[in-house]
Structure formats: C-alpha cells, structure tokens
Amino acid sequence: MIYPIVVYGDPVLKKKARDIEQGELDVKELSEDMFETMEGAHGIGLAAPQIGKGIRMFVVDGTPMEDEDEDMSDFRKVFINPEIIDETGEEWGFEEGCLSIPNIREEVFRKETIRIHYFDENWEEHEEEFSGIKARIIQHEYDHIEGILFTDYLSPLKKRMLKGKLTNITKGKMKVDYRVAVPVKK
Template sequence: MIYPIIAYGDPVLRKRAQDIEQGSLDVKKLSEDMFETMYNASGIGLAAPQIGKSIRLFVVDGTALNEGEPEDEKDPSLEGFKKVFVNPQILEKDGEEWGFEEGCLSIPHIRGEVFRPEVVKIQYYDTDWNRHVEEYDGMAARIIQHEYDHIEGKLFTDYLTPLKRQLLKKKLADITKGNVKADYKMKFPK
C-alpha cells in the first residue's frame, strides 16, 4: 500500500514519536508499505511520521546511491544498506561533522547543507523484534540521523542557518498550503 507523504507544516512532523509496543501492530506489513511508499517517491529513507504515524519506526535503502557509480567511487557504508529500524535509539555520535546537501520527501524541491557527525551508534529492533546495536559511518550514518530526526520531531531545515531559513520562508509556506508539485501523492495540513 502506498501512503501519501505528509507535507511540511503538519504537526505530526514536529512531535516526538511514541515507542511501538511489541504485538501492537504488524511492523513487517507497515515497513513493507513504507518501503513501497518510499520507492514510489524515489526516496532513500522514510520515517513513520512522514506517513502520519507518530511511532518510532523508519526504513532506509541507500543501495541505490551506489548504483551506476564506478567501483572506486562506491560508498562502502551503503553496500546492502536496506534496513528497518523499530524503536531506535542513537547511543553515540562521533567523528568530524561534515556537510552534505540534504532534502526530504515531506519538503519537496528544497535542499540545504546540513552538518552531521560521521559516525553513529544505534540500538534498534528489527521486524522480528531482535535487538541490535550497530555502528554506521559515512552516508549510512547520515541517512540514519536524518530519519532519526523525524521520529524526534526535527526536520533538516532546523539545521540551516537563520538566513537560509529566512530565504526559504515563502517556499515552506507554499508547501504548507499545498502550492507545490511533487511526483508522488502528498497530504497537506488542513
């Protein structure tokens, strides 16, 4: 099932999401639907608040970023990087902060440079409720931090300079009003 992507301005994107109680919902089915929704929108990550569900779940698939790249330019952190994170908790962030221009399915056609630490250690459950503690670096760490922010009620625009946010104010207001074209179905605040 493909869900509409919740647009910037909806309060669900600003709430800290709730933990999922084991057995309270079918996390396998929901994560399959989230992958389908994400692929339909050409995304590499999607958090549950972006489909209107204020729960601590996100899916990622960074493998497409390596497709078509020469072997020596492939990011090793993205090899097989397709995962579901249930009730994740970032335990540590480490390393140099590095800038990269990020975007978001909930904020179409807007990008901005965000600085994030290069390494992240995260605890999470998979869809079978097995607990994992893993460390990621490079682009995989960035994707995790971006999606994790969604379940914390943060958006990449929060990291932009005040001047950049001021310059984007009208575009963001237009998204909230539904005055934006996207190649995927969106749901706008009422």
C-alpha cells in the first residue's frame, strides 16, 4: 500500500516518535508499505512520521545511489526503535533533500560515522557502524523520529530566504509526482 507523504507544516513531523512494542503491529507489512511508498516517490529513506505514524521506525534503500563512490548494493534496511549510540569523525557538508519538503535542497553538515543500535523487521537486534553517505541517510531519517527536519540545521538567514517556499508547501502549492498529505488548518 502506498501512503501519502506528510509534508512540511504537519505537527507529526515535529514530534518525537514513540517506541514500538513487539507484536503491536505488523512491522514486516508496514516496512513493505514504506518501501513501496518511498520508491514511488523516488526517495532513498522514509521515516514513519512521514506517513503520519508517530513511531520509531524508518526504512532506507541506497541502491538507487549505486553510482556513488560507496557500495550501496546491499544498503536496504529497516530500523525499528533505533538509537544512535555515537557519532564520530569530521563534519562534512552535503546537499540534502526530503520527500516531506519537496523541491528544496540545502547543504547540511553531519559527522561522518555513526554507531546505531536497532531491531530489523524480524525483531532481530543489531548494533552496526556506518560511514559516509550511508551514515548521512540514517542520520537524516533518524532525525525524523526525533522530530527534527533538515531545515532545522539551516542558518536563520537561509530559513528566512526559504520562508515563502516552505509556506507554499504547507498550503499544498508545490509540484510533485507522488501523493502528499497537506496539513489541515483548524
């Protein structure tokens, strides 16, 4: 099932997500739906809050980036109840985008290596280290379950420059080739 992508301005994107209790939902089915939703929108990562679910889960698939320097052929994973244990190395800049903030890309600086503890879709426990683009993708998606958007890292000047575009997104005034859920104004 393909979900609509929740866009900038929806409160679910700014709330810290809660842990998932084993057995409370079918995480295999949800992860398949999330992969299908992400692929339909041509993304490489998708967090549960981006489909309106305030739970600590995200999926990543770096295989579309196989032409990058790193080997991304096996980088298709599900992260349930993840916790970043450590971030190390130099901070490096990379232009990031987000399915929930369409048509805006900005440089964000992040540490180059992370160590993360998580469960996969089979509830098997993992602790792994990732570097480079893989680490960045995970950090971006992890931020979503912490209620943080990549725009939160931008300077006040850059945020002011983007204000009009961000306001248009909250109103549904943007061109995308995937279904979106625009925030409802009360």
